Amino acid sequence: MKAYVIKKILALPLILIGVSMIIFIAIRALPGDPARLMAGPEAPQEAVDHMRSRLGLDQPLPVQYLHFAGGMVRGDLGVSLKSEQPVMQEIADRLPYTLALAVLAYLLAILFGIPAGMIGAVYRNRTPDHLVMLLAIAGASIANFWLALMAMNTFAVQLGWLPLLGADSWRSYIMPTVCLAILPMAVMARMTRSSMIDVLAEDYIRTARAKGLSPGKVYWRHALRNAMIPIVTIIALNFGSLIGGAVVTESVFNWPGIGRLLVDSVRYRDYPVIQGVTLVAVSGVVVMNLLGEIAIALLNPKIRFD
Incomplete structure (x- = not known):
């Protein structure tokens, strides 16, 4: 187990290097010229060329990537082309809002998604199960x-119960959190139901029932523990889709997180900010996947990693 974790941790830098290359190439494939945007639509070609040289965009792509990678190793992701502020500072100012939104949404999804899936499995093919599946399919669709x-x-508009935009108070978190939690909640409910149905058909569950254990102990202590292995995998893997959903949610609610920062940066072809935000988001996904694999090993000691 320790050797497996160490191997995974040592592989993280190689994964991030590969991801940084993909991000670097993909961003430069975007249409539009940031030098033209910075110089202005009416600027002469000489001014555009000067801006391109100032931004380092006139250098060969390998040289540009080496500058980017070198700064990444030092914790320097460059300077925003739009605001002329350090990218790390912009991300640091916005990241707490995104993390708060993502954590609250995931806690909400786990709090309601897993029990809903258990109810569907326990009452399989009955009214509670049909209701859970109907809500899960609707939430995923x-x-x-x-x-x-x-x-x-x-x-916000008709009832006036909640703030419309921004993150000025705790009430501002309610709508974006719930909207962001709907999809992972639906996925967790369906996965929990499927996994629990398989586990409830096992012999040791029938044995536990025959011993006279209460339904609560059977479902929560014995069935859910073994059913959690695929659920934990889904929780870890869905972190990426949660970040993707945060981009849309933050844009709609004018939320001051990195999702909205990314959308604004794409509009202005702000390469350093796009690279920095994407790299931070992908790094979070990679780390979550690693934590998910470790959690699976802790839940099921029988698993052996090579």
């Missing part, structure tokens, strides 16, 4: 931006 717009129109 509804577009995030549409749900956010409907929530804003209902609870």
Whole structure:
């Protein structure tokens, strides 16, 4: 187990290098010229060329990447082309808002998704199960931006119960958190139901029932522990989709997180900010996957890693 964890940790820098290369190439494939945007649409070609040289965009791509990678190793992701502020500072100012939103949304998804899946499995093919599956399919099918717009129109505009935009108070977290939690909640409910159905058919569950254990102990202590292995995997892997959903949610609710920062940076072709935000998000996904694999090993000691 220790050797496996150490091997995974040592592989993280190689993974991040590969990811940084993909991000670097993909961003430069975007249409538009940041030098032209910075110089202005009416600027002469000489001014555009001067701006391109100032930004280092006139250098060969390998040289540009080496500058980017060198700064990344030092913790320097460059300077924003739009605000002329250090990218690390911009990310540091916005990241707490995104992390708070993501953590609250995931806690909400776990709090409701896993019990809902258990109810569906326990009452399989009965009314509670049909209701859980109906809600899960609806939650997985509804577009995030549409749900956010409907929530804003209902609870902020018509009823006036919640703030419309921004992150000025704890009430501002309610709508974006719920909207962001719907999809992972639906996925967790369906995965928990499927996993629990398989576990409840095992012989040791029938043995536990025959011993006279209460349904609560059977379901929570014996069944859920073994059913959690695929659920933990889904929780870790869905972190990436949660970040993707945060981009849309933050844009709709004018949330001051890195998702909205990324959208604004794409609009202005702000290469350093796009690279920095994407790298931070992907790093979070990689770390979450590693933590998920470790959690699976702790839940099931029978698993042996090579």
